[in-house]
Amino acid sequence: MIRKIEDYIRGVIQLKLETLGISLDELCDTPPEFNEEALRDPIRYKSYRAFISLKETYKNPVGLAILYLLEQQYSYKVLEMYGP
């Protein structure tokens, strides 16, 4: 089951990267912590936007994986979950 969820997560990420048309270098270009200076730079801002868009794509699939692991694998009842 977890393999299916892993495939689902990999699939949405790779499909999004295909449509974003961004290179790994561009994705790594901004410092790990996005800062104000990076956001003012139009080139870096493009990378930032691409990363935000990628994050939005895997937010729900990763949420699903968290729910599956906590409830089905480790028997913890999840009442609510919030994301950004």
Added chain:
Amino acid sequence: MVHDLVAGQPAWEQGISGRDIDYIIVLEKLPPRELIDAIENYLDNLVGSAITNYFFKKKGCTTLEPYNKVIKHNLVELHTILPNMKNSYGINSSVFSVPVERLDLKGFRKRIMELRQSIEKLGFLEDYMH
């Protein structure tokens, strides 16, 4: 638009963060921190590897090191809380609430059930073929 929050304000406006997704999970009982760290680490590497593998297959890079390790930053962060701790995370409904989105657990559970059913169907077909 998705952003990380610090003290209830978008982190990027404060010049902080932006790489990871912070999940706030409300549970009946708190799991041990080691378990949460292990899940966090597993998901971090899963997402990071998916990103790197895509570029590796496209010949856009020569490394297989997960993206999270390349940028030295985690991509997924889990915050587990009890229902009575919601106020301190600013997620009780009020006009002053932190702008976080409540994720659709019902939808997630339905999707998990569908995945399980598709696996069972596949198992049945495999048995039938043999």
